[in-house]
Amino acid sequence: MIAVRGNTFFLSTDNTSYIFGVTDEGLLEHYHYGKRVDVSDEAVTDSVRAMREKVSHGKGTTINYAKDSLTVTEDMLLEVSSVGKGDLREPFILVRYPDGSSTSDFIFKEAVVLDTPEMLKGMPSAIPAGEDVKQLKVVLTERVRPVTLVLYYTVFEKCNVITRRAVLVNSEKENIIIKRIMSAQLDIDEAGLKAITFGGNWGREMKRTDTIVKNHTFVNATASGVSSNRSNPFVMLTKADATEEAGDCYGFNLIYSGNHYEAVDVSGFYKTRFITGINPQNFEWVLEPGEEFETPEAVMTYSAAGFRELSLNMQHFVKRHIVRGKYADKARPILLNSWEAAYFNISESRILSLAKKAKEAGVELLVMDDGWFKGRNDDTTSLGDWTEDKKKLPGGIEGLARKVNDIGLDFGIWVEPEMISEKSDLYEVHPEYAMTVPGRDNSPGRNQMILDLTQPEVREYVKNSMRRVIGAKGVSYVKWDMNRMFSDVYSKALSPVRQGECAHRYVLGLYEILKTLTEEFPDVLFENCASGGNRFDLGMTAYMPQTWGSDDSDAYERTFIQTGYSYGYPMSTVTAHVSACPNHQTLRNTPLDTRFNVAAFGVLGYEINLGECNAEDFKAIKAQIETYKEWRDVFFGGDFYRVDDTQWMVVSPDKKRAVTMIWNGLCNPNEFYRKIKTVGLAEDKTYHVYNVKLRHNIKQFGSLVNQVAPVHVKQDSLMHNTIAKFVKMDGEVEDYTVSGEFLNNVGIKLTQAFGGTGYNSETRLFQDFSSRMYFIESID
Structure with missing residues (x-):
């Protein structure tokens, strides 16, 4: 709901209120973002007066906003900030005007409530998705320049989310230079808040870091060209003592896939400012007369009840208003990916062999990963040449897809369309397609270069080459990879004065390609990947409903990675695979049931050579898949909770x-x-809680078996292996029927874990990296 009372604006969701107004000078003053407060018409005047900053005299050596004003912008809560008028904090906007000056003073002109939100033209926006979504459009004008700044606030009531973005319009007769323009700004009247960020590197994405910001500036940003695994754009700003269940929490994200910048800036007056938007590092945009520049859309939510409620807000928002198309509400197929089973050693016979075992196990989709196109036998060659290698695939993509379909599986394929290898037919013909700096050696990254998507002809090449691959009959899934960060950022399509536009124009070019292809192939399931989670963001999620969360498939590592994602993203967007052991990234051994249990909480897949599994493991995998199918609607469509660590x-x-x-x-x-x-159960319902009984391999006990064996059994001997083949140890059984109120507030004490002495069928064997899954069903 949006209510306009005079020059005060009340934006309300089910549980939150966002309130701001216009000062006598025309500035936008922020009043409140937090718990919902309903202000009656009769109480508006006093309520607004109560929320405003009171100034009756100057403040030390601060700068007054104007000659006839005592307003100190450095000590105000503002909706938008600039430089030159006394506000020394991180600015929302920085523009260089034709005379070389950078002072800006944007003041209120008008506002209108839109029943149908205006959407971005060149980037993805959050969509109403059938809900009654209102938008507030606030127009500001520069006090002495013919430049307009338009702020958009879109209210998603049910999700308790408000999005913000900005558009700058140049009505000057000359160019202006945008040095910085953010998407959202939130000023908060306190300091010492905790900034919670999620980053890491390849193979260890989304590790949570907590930083108390008492003064100065804390930054979460990337200049890698992509949203990056170093610093995901999702950020929380919370009370220092906030927990899963208690405390004020703000959550922010950006619907953008390139360089981003989030800053928490605490002033000398102990006010905190948060901003998010395109990273101003190496960004500079020439805005010609009559042109406009639009920022990405930022996402904001607030919870008075800790991280858990905030995460639910974000989960619901992404599911309803970011993910779109055929697969928005459709459970995803269980896939087998060929990568760790075959790497580059692709052939039709190998893929069909994998497909037959996959079908036997209950898998629904077979994905042929890297190594299928001409000359691609390792990672040094052939990117850009999207023609199947007929030696490997004599029947081509369509021939292989038909044979996989005949086995009873859907068929998917891996591509990396944004890249070019120096050893490729494409580079021989069009070296200018690669993003390089003329006269300078290119810094290598995974033996490949980036295609310059700022060039229209390059975008058309990518579209056409992908049309041939994706349009091949039988292709129902595409894994879109991107295995390199940016270096030597330069576009041959841009003049020297416009090179600061290159990184952003690349993202705009990518969005143009993705929009075209996803609209032309609406029935194809697209999966986003960038060496795992190097471009896991809401911009990509708007085109591709699921993302490969990390190249690290180690189950134990994945508990941390997937927990990190869960703070800001629904698990239905995070793909997770059961892989071989020792794990290919860590060489760690984890139990097969743990690998499944962890992966099942995401979008389940397998990345393992099923043909080389022993009979016991294959039987277990088949049972896992049957279990997942029975509970897929819960894993995919349910609300995810972090109960504890x-x-x-x-x-x-x-x-x-x-x-x-x-x-x-x-x-x-x-x-x-x-x-x-438990968390989230209906307290007035009665539930049946149970586990799937495990049967343990006797070899898990090693030589300890001799404590009960009638004869001595040498560890790993023929006798030991023979016994293990026929004798299994019964695991514990947990089976209770209790109320939701009991489960949420009291809980269940589990059977005793093995701790060095004693074992029977009521003992829980809980070794290193063990796990248990418990199923809960209402019997009402």
């Missing part, structure tokens, strides 16, 4: 079914008792 839970929207999982790092001898509590 080693417990996840997902609950169906109707609260009739749920799954929770606990896991272990390193086990301890003489282990303590463990309890599981």
